[in-house]
Amino acid sequence: MTDHTRISDLPKLVGQTATLRGWVMTTRSSGKIGFIMLRDGSGYLQAVISRGEVIDEIWERFEQLTQETSVAISGEVRADRRSPGGVELGVRDLEILGKSEDFPITPKEHGTTFLFQHRHLWLRSRRQVAIMKVRHELVQAIRDFFYQRDFILVDTPILTGSIGESAGTLFETQYFDLGKAYLAQTGQLYLEAAAAALGRVYCFGPTFRAEKSKTRRHLTEFWMVEPEVAWFDSEDNMKLQEEFVSYIVGRCLDRRREELKELERDTAPLERVVPPFHRISYTDALERLRALGAEVPWGKDLGGDEETLLANSFDRPVFVYNYPKEAKAFYMKENPADPRTVLNNDCLAPEGYGEIIGGSQREDDYDRLLCRIREENLPEEAYGWYLDLRKYGTFVHSGFGLGIERTVAWICGIPHVREAIAFPRQMHRLFP
Numbered sequence: 001m002t003d004h005t006r007i008s009d010l011p012k013l014v015g016q017t018a019t020l021r022g023w024v025m026t027t028r029s030s031g032k033i034g035f036i037m038l039r040d041g042s043g044y045l046q047a048v049i050s051r052g053e054v055i056d057e058i059w060e061r062f063e064q065l066t067q068e069t070s071v072a073i074s075g076e077v078r079a080d081r082r083s084p085g086g087v088e089l090g091v092r093d094l095e096i097l098g099k100s101e102d103f104p105i106t107p108k109e110h111g112t113t114f115l116f117q118h119r120h121l122w123l124r125s126r127r128q129v130a131i132m133k134v135r136h137e138l139v140q141a142i143r144d145f146f147y148q149r150d151f152i153l154v155d156t157p158i159l160t161g162s163i164g165e166s167a168g169t170l171f172e173t174q175y176f177d178l179g180k181a182y183l184a185q186t187g188q189l190y191l192e193a194a195a196a197a198l199g200r201v202y203c204f205g206p207t208f209r210a211e212k213s214k215t216r217r218h219l220t221e222f223w224m225v226e227p228e229v230a231w232f233d234s235e236d237n238m239k240l241q242e243e244f245v246s247y248i249v250g251r252c253l254d255r256r257r258e259e260l261k262e263l264e265r266d267t268a269p270l271e272r273v274v275p276p277f278h279r280i281s282y283t284d285a286l287e288r289l290r291a292l293g294a295e296v297p298w299g300k301d302l303g304g305d306e307e308t309l310l311a312n313s314f315d316r317p318v319f320v321y322n323y324p325k326e327a328k329a330f331y332m333k334e335n336p337a338d339p340r341t342v343l344n345n346d347c348l349a350p351e352g353y354g355e356i357i358g359g360s361q362r363e364d365d366y367d368r369l370l371c372r373i374r375e376e377n378l379p380e381e382a383y384g385w386y387l388d389l390r391k392y393g394t395f396v397h398s399g400f401g402l403g404i405e406r407t408v409a410w411i412c413g414i415p416h417v418r419e420a421i422a423f424p425r426q427m428h429r430l431f432p
């Protein structure tokens with residue numbers, strides 16, 4: 001199976017003969033000349049077949065081609081400025097490898113429900129391929145960013161005994177004789193332990209939240225990257241976030257222009273994503289929201305609509321910092337300047353995308369942390385190991401989590417996170 005060339009390699013082979021394997025997107029024919037639009041995952045190619053230049057059998061095969069038939073095509077690689085990639089293929093030989101009858105997804109419009117029921121086939125469409133390639137770039141950029149800065153990757157467990165964020169959105173399972181296990185909502189608590197061993201660490205994996213909401217920002221299974229840094233306070237944490245977000249967005253702009261064009265993404269707002277990001281305290285944010293006509297009582301977390309409204313008044317991402325304690329998770333450090341609040345921040349993306357990052361300095365005081373665990377009615381016995389980190393050489397430390405699907409949706413300019421992952425998991429969706 002190595003006897004063929006990928007479409008993306010063709011520009012190097014102008015004037016030579018090549019064999020390609022792929023799937024037929026569309027065909028058209030004038031009776032004398034036929035065109036095949038072929039895709040193979042690496043790119044798109046127009047193959048041209050002339051009735052006078054091939055034997056009848058080959059032309060007959062061409063006439064049998066339907067959408068998504070898999071084929072092997074050989075021919076001469078010709079430069080053609082108007083074609084995708086600047087080349088086309090003059091067909092000499094054509095072999096049908098797999099027939100495709102009545103492919104359900106046709107070039108006409110389909111409803112979202114239908115498309116998601118056929119997600120396994122819908123993935124082959126140009127838009128979906130472009131989104132997956134942007135996601136791939138984003139993930140690679142994330143790994144490169146942390147690698148270059150000497151962060152150590154630590155893989156944290158998916159089956160966990162302690163609740164990571166809040167009791168409200170847990171997936172539970174019975175774990176042998178040991179009681180309940182939960183699917184990880186975050187790797188953070190484990191990562192804090194690893195930060196005491198390695199200084200700068202990150203984890204990157206799937207996380208789970210039994211979100212009963214059907215919003216365009218929520219999945220029940222999503223991917224999150226979470227760095228954790230020893231001797232970093234909340235300020236340092238925000239600086240790292242703005243450098244990080246600017247880098248990963250920049251990488252997609254640099255290396256996935258084609259895909260962003262395919263998605264008709266206006267890249268101007270993405271070009272503006274450079275440090276410093278805007279910063280506004282939670283309390284000031286409420287003021288601003290009030291002026292914009294949205295009343296939020298002090299103490300309540302910001303909802304998606306409020307985030308959109310707020311972020312719309314900034315030309316690049318904005319940090320909202322120092323939220324009320326009661327609106328946020330138990331592990332965040334109390335703000336010494338105003339103990340009603342914590343040393344945390346959310347990072348809101350512009351253009352209506354809202355929160356892509358939640359981060360904070362962690363409570364490093366044993367007694368205060370224990371107090372918070374009790375206030376939140378979390379099972380104390382499950383947090384003995386986590387409290388140990390405050391018992392044996394406690395340390396100032398901070399970290400954050402960036403949601404991959406929300407970030408992909410923002411960079412691609414697509415309205416909903418469900419298109420930002422190959423097989424989305426939502427409350428009402430488990431297949432395919």
Ligand code: NSS
Pocket residue numbers: 165185186187188209211217218219220222224226227355356357358359360399400401402403404405406417
């Ligand atoms: O709940 S977070 O705000 N924060 C944490 O989980 C911390 N433990 C991270 C840390 O400090 N190490 O989630 C972080 C991000 C959030 O900003 C979103 O971008 C994303 O994770 N997120 C989600 N994406 C999709 N669907 C759902 N349900 C979801 N929940 C959070």
